Amino acid sequence: MQFKTAILAFTLAFTANGLPASTAAAADSTFGVIAIRSGSLVQNAGFQAARSSLFVNLASQNASCEDESNYATFYIEDEELHLYTVSGLTQTVFVDRSGMGMGKVGYVNCTTQLGRNSETKGWAVGYGGNLEFQGIGFQACPGSIDGGWSLWLQGVEKPGFNEGCLGVSTNVLTTDEPIGCDYTT
Numbered sequence: 001m002q003f004k005t006a007i008l009a010f011t012l013a014f015t016a017n018g019l020p021a022s023t024a025a026a027a028d029s030t031f032g033v034i035a036i037r038s039g040s041l042v043q044n045a046g047f048q049a050a051r052s053s054l055f056v057n058l059a060s061q062n063a064s065c066e067d068e069s070n071y072a073t074f075y076i077e078d079e080e081l082h083l084y085t086v087s088g089l090t091q092t093v094f095v096d097r098s099g100m101g102m103g104k105v106g107y108v109n110c111t112t113q114l115g116r117n118s119e120t121k122g123w124a125v126g127y128g129g130n131l132e133f134q135g136i137g138f139q140a141c142p143g144s145i146d147g148g149w150s151l152w153l154q155g156v157e158k159p160g161f162n163e164g165c166l167g168v169s170t171n172v173l174t175t176d177e178p179i180g181c182d183y184t185t
């Protein structure tokens with residue numbers, strides 16, 4: 001039921017102008033992302049941003065939004081993935097593929113706050129609308145805060161020592177009417 005609601009919310013948000021939502025994200029367009037892993041608890045779950053990390057299946061991402069939204073809105077500029085904010089803040093997504101980082105995906109308010117092993121350039125929407133960092137997709141790990149699943153890059157079997165992670169495809173859903181939010185750090 002929860003997942004049907006998520007799909008519905010996206011469908012409403014992304015086809016509000018009556019046009020079908022496109023899955024091909026053009027440069028600078030804003031988009032939401034859903035996880036695809038049929039038969040799993042994360043199938044069609046919308047990406048959320050909270051506490052400097054990305055999740056699915058959080059009850060609430062607790063962002064400060066200009067309109068009601070429990071999903072994150074992104075855009076790609078110059079191969080960097082940003083959250084679409086309200087306040088002029090630039091919240092930038094990074095990955096850490098070092099031995100310590102294990103494929104961590106997070107975001108910062110300002111790139112001066114990035115760790116030494118963090119990378120920000122290399123995001124693109126690949127074949128079939130899959131969001132990728134240098135060709136690498138996502139995995140989702142259960143048991144995170146509030147029963148949510150934390151999102152990591154694929155490549156390490158137990159990222160952050162989390163067990164039971166599932167590789168997911170993703171689908172990018174573009175929107176012409178993005179809801180701006182400042183996401184908690």
Ligand SMILES: *[C@@H]1O[C@H](CO)[C@@H](O)[C@H](O)[C@H]1NC(C)=O
Nearest residue numbers: 050051058060061062145146
């Ligand atoms: C959102 O806020 C509620 C109420 O304060 C809190 O219980 C919950 O942990 C918060 N969720 C996140 C993802 O920060």
Ligand SMILES: *[C@@H]1O[C@H](CO)[C@@H](O)[C@H](O)[C@H]1NC(C)=O
Nearest residue numbers: 087089109113182183184185
């Ligand atoms: C990021 O910006 C928000 C909104 O201005 C602020 O509340 C938060 O403390 C900032 N976080 C960091 C880590 O600077």
